Amino acid sequence: MLKFILRRIGVSALVLLGASFLMYMLVINSGDPLKDLRESNAQNREQLMAQRAELLRLDDSPLERYWDWLSGVLGCFTGNCDLGVTINGVQVLGLTQQAAASSLRLITLATLLAIVVGVALGILTAIRQYSGFDYTITFSAFLFFSLPVFWAATLLKEYAAIQYNNWIAVGQYAPWTIVIAAAVVGFVLQAVLGGSTRRRLVTAGSAFAFVAVVMFVFNALNWWREPTFGLAGVLVVSGAAGVLVTALVTGLRNRRVLYAALTTTVVGVVAYLAFAPLLVNQPSWLLLAGLFVLTLLVSAGIGAAWGGFSRRQAVLVTLVTGVITSLLVVGDILIANWASFLGLKSRPISTIGSQTPNFTGDFWERVLDMGTQIILPTVLLTLVSVATHSRYTRSSMLETLNQDYVRTARSKGLSEREVIVKHAFRNALIPITTIVAFDFAALIGGAVITEQVFGWKGMGALFQDGLNAVDPAPVMAFFLVTGVAAVLMNLVADLAYAALDPRIRR
Template sequence: MLKFILRRIGASALVLLGASVLMFVLTIKSGDPLQDLNESNDPNRDALIAERTERMRLDDTWYERYWDWLSGVGGCFTGSCDLGVTVNGIDVLNLTQQAAASTLRLITLSTLLAIVVGVALGILTAIRQYSGFDYTVTFSAFLFFSLPVFWAATLLKEYAAIQYNNWIAVGQYAPWTIVIVGLLAGFLLQAVLGGSARRRIVTAATAFAFVTVVLFAFNALDWWRDPMFGIGGVLVVSAAAGVLVTALVAGLRNRRALYAALTTVVVGVIAYLVTAPLLVNEPSWLLLIGLFVIAVVVSVAVGAAWGGYARKQSMLVSGITGVITSIMVVADLLIAHWSSFLGLKSRPISTIGSQTPNFNGEFWERALDMGTQILLPTILLTLVSVATHSRYTRSSMLETLNQDYVRTARSKGLSEREVIVKHAFRNALIPITTIVAFDFAALIGGAIITEQVFGWKGMGALFQDGLRAVDPAPVMAFFLVTGIAAVLMNLLADIAYAALDPRIRR
């Protein structure tokens, strides 16, 4: 395996080197970096031209300038990283750190959501091939994939930000809106679950009744402006998630895995009660990360303790349940501070920027501000990626489900869950892994338009500013981040291939 990884790293390094040469040459040949000064009437124009010429080393040959840049990048391995300066003399390394942090925060969240939603929809549509649900998801996938990004972003800004901000000032749904939402919920749920006509009618009616009652209750409690979730909500939702994860991964007949999941939920809720004063009064990102790591470790340990003959499955189930419980704890804290956040920012969903200037809220209010700022671009990038993931997952699953070994597994009397999860899905993961790896790097490049529409100062702005000024330093910084991201994701994909199919290692 080590030799396999080293070969991939070596090949990737050669590809990066060749691509960096091409990118550097194309950038410096794309225009005149002195054009703005040549057209200037400034009395110090000649001095400014001479200063920029010296700073950018415009009198040197392209390979001398490239070698200077490559030497600076090489210094990153010895702690003396130098990515050069912009045409205005600003250090590119600092700009890159800020831009990469902003973009990667957006891209990572979008990728994770797209993987979970896209793969789940792909599996469901493959199982329910040629059903109404399959046609609906297929149509939606092609629609979202074909939408121009700038147009979809404009629609999101209008309806998910401006109109929502107008509505939240009152925070009440009209009765006819509640009825329509209930009907849509009933229609979608019966389409997903399927079954006989009677079962579909019962499912739709139950979903309609539940959604309408809940929404009317939320209106009566003014829940949208002053929401409440609480320990009970965390316990119920986490326990339901634990049961669902157990059903998907191990099956409900595996009592040890089920008990491990429920024990994890109980331990998580107790830990929340113990640490609540600390999380409310003295929160920090470092504290949250530390508690999350501890939660995962404890969850896996609970799974190992309950595991017995099914230790691996129990550890996986309890680990996933622990992550979900941690997310629900954070969600409860955010929900509890939503009312105070609205008091500081009456129009919560912003359409421009990655954070609100001069925002003076406490830790959880600032976290809500960051979350609402990232919401729209994340939705946009997720919708585009979900379309790709769902289609590839569906195609790969359909191909796998028609294989002889899947029919053999069914003929042996295995449950449909075991056939889908253990046999079909595992073997369908290789092409899906390829798409995920490429999509992460492609999203960084594709986020240029999204960042421009939503006013994010990320890698897209860095690339555009450098290309507009014919300045190779920021353009090469963009290439460095996206190139390394692409290499790392493809390396992880190669390792995943070897883990999924040991034959690939040879």
């Protein structure tokens, strides 16, 4: 395996080297970097042109300029990283650090959401093939996949930002809105669960009544402007998540694993009570990272202690339950700070930028600000990727479900959960892993347009500004970050192949 990894890294390095040379040559020959100065009427125009020519080393040969850039990149391995300067004399390294942090945060979050949602929808549509739910998801997938990114972004800015900001000033649903929302939820739920006509009607009616009552209660409590979740909410939702994860991994008959998941939930809530003063009064990213690592360690310990003969599955279940519990804790704190955040920013969903300029809130209010800024571009990129993931997952699952070993598993009397999770899904993941790696690279390209529409100062803006000015340094910085990220994702995919299929390890 080590030899395989080293060989892949070597091949990837050669690919990046050749691609970087081609990209550099294309950029420096894409236009005239002195065009704006040639058209200038400034009295010192010649002097300015000479300064820029010296800054960009236009008198040197392209090979010398490329070698100079490559030497600066190789210096990153020795601590002397030099990515050059922009056409205005600004160090590209500093710009790249800021832009990469914004773009990778956006792309990583969109990728994770797309994988979870897309794979889940793909499995459900494969199990419910040719059902109303399958047709609905299939139609939606093709619709989202074919949507032009810039047009979908405009719709999101109008309805998910501008109209939402107008509505949140009051935070009350109109009666017709409650009726329509409840009807849509009831229709979707009965399509997902299926069954006889009577069962569908009961499902739709129950869902309609439940959603309508909840929305009326939220109106009465003014929940959307002054929301609460609380310790009880964290306990109930995380406990339900633990039961669900247990049902998927081992089944509810394995009591030791179920008890491990519930123990993780209780310990997480108790830890929330213990660390609440620190989280509320002295929060920091370092504290959150440390508590998250502690969560993983404690969760794994609980799984190992309870697991018995199912120790491996118990550790997996408790780790997932612990992560969900920690996310719910953070969500509860953010919900508690939503009212004060609205006091500082009455129109919370922004359409431009990655953060609000001169925002003066505390730590959690700044987290809310960053979250509301990232939500629209993340939703846009996720919708496009979910379409791809769901279709490939459905296709792969259907192919796997028709294999002989799946029929054999059913004939041996295994439960449908075991057949789907242990036999079909594991083998269906191999082609899906390939799509995830390629989709990450595609998301980077799509993020260039998304960042432009939402005014997100990330790698896309760096690339576009450099290309428009025929300035190779910012463009090559974009290539360096996104190219390395794409290569790493493909390497992770190769390692995932080996984990999923032991034959590949040989």
